[in-house]
Amino acid sequence: xxxxxxxxECGLIGETYPKMDMISYGPELKGVHSPDEKIHIKSxxxxxxxxxxxxxxxxxxxxxxxxxx
Numbered sequence: 001x002x003x004x005x006x007x008x009e010c011g012l013i014g015e016t017y018p019k020m021d022m023i024s025y026g027p028e029l030k031g032v033h034s035p036d037e038k039i040h041i042k043s044x045x046x047x048x049x050x051x052x053x054x055x056x057x058x059x060x061x062x063x064x065x066x067x068x069x
Contacts, residue, residue: 025050
């Protein structure tokens with residue numbers, strides 16, 4: 001695992017929910033936002049499985065973040 005400066009969406013969401021814990025993760029990419037952008041296909045499955053596991057374990061109600069009214 002490698003930490004890099006990325007995650008535009010986290011920055012945008014963080015402006016609205018400044019106390020929310022967030023991560024940005026995803027498969028290995030090269031040449032991002034360029035005509036040479038490529039994804040390392042073998043790295044996709046790991047993140048797909050992690051994403052499904054995260055979604056299965058999200059509580060329906062989080063006391064730190066009451067439902068929007």
